[in-house]
Amino acid sequence: MSTTVEEALLTRRxxxxxxxxPVPRAEVERLLDLAARSASNSNSQPWRVHVLTGAAKAALSADLLGAHDEGRRSAGEFAYQPGADQWREPFRSRRRRFGEGLYRDALGIEPGDAAGRAGHHRRNYDFFGAPVGMVVTVSRLPLQGAxxxxxxxxxxxxxxARGAGLHTCAQASLLDYHPILRRHLGVPADHVIVCGIALGYADESHPIAGHRxxxxxxxxxxxxxxxxxDPG
Structure with missing residues (x-):
């Protein structure tokens, strides 16, 4: 499957x-090769990608889920977003509308249903059932420009990924358990963890599939x- 850039932008979610x-390894490598054409400051290319499938992904997910269920959340090592109670307007309202649309409208989980919300959030740590999980890091050396x-x-x-008929989800939630990511993936000390990414084929039968x-x-x-x- 191929698509125009405009179509990819309009259908990405x-x-x-x-x-x-499963997504073939050759296809994952092709997508990463395309992404590596991205611009970077002075062509520094500070990114590194850890790709997880099969037993490796299952082992990481098991540790992440265990830490989540036991409340072993870690302080952020490189916080690039506000805490839940620190967002200011207009971003606070946009974030609230996003949560309402996701939990109440798409999943039927009411605002007071803490257990229901936690149950959905928990799915982050299995990459929402995707066959491929990724963790992206960047070198600390180019500083925050990285x-x-x-x-x-x-x-x-x-x-x-959209051009290949695949879908993705970038996941900052994995940062809450960065020591586990470092241990499983051997992330070097001079790299910071940016986010996780779920990659695979969308389950269009799931109630959340229609959410935009x-x-x-x-x-x-x-x-x-x-x-x-004005040409002048």
């Missing part, structure tokens, strides 16, 4: 329910200086 159908490079790489990977998030209009975030049709 954070998929939270996957079929178990996170910009990581974002470009992640976007390219997700769009390449909204986007702000261009007028809300773009300021035009000068006339675009």
């Amino acid at each position: 954070s998929c939270r329910a996957f079929r178990p159908d 996170l910009v490079d990581a974002g470009l790489f992640l976007q390219a990977l997700m769009l390449a 998030t909204t986007r702000e209009p261009v007028s809300a975030f773009a300021t035009f200086h000068g006339a675009l049709d």
Whole structure:
């Protein structure tokens, strides 16, 4: 399957329910090779990707789920987003609307149902059933600019996956258990963990499959200086 960049952008979503159908290693390598064409500051290419399938993925997921169920959440080693109670407007409202749309509208989990919400959140640590799990890290040496490079790489990977008929979900939630990731994957000390990624074929029969998030209009975030049709 192939698609245009525009189609990939319009159909990409954070998929939270996957079929178990395997993705061939050659296809995963092809997608990573495409993503590696991403721009990076001075072509530094600071990213590294750990790909997990089969027994390796199952072992990591078992440890993550155990830590989650026992409340062994770790403090962030490289926090690049606010804590749950530290988001400011307008981002706080957008985050709240996202949660309402995901839990209440798509999954039928009411705001007061803490157990229901926790049960869905728990699925993060099995990569939502995807056959391929990835963990992306970047070198500390280019400093925080490496996170910009990581974002470009992640976007390219997700769009390449759509071109292959696959779906993805980037997962910051794995950072809550970064010591487990480091132990399983041998992440070197000079690298920071950016996020996990679930990769596979979407389970379109799952209730969450129809969920879509909204986007702000261009007028809300773009300021035009000068006339675009003015050649001078």
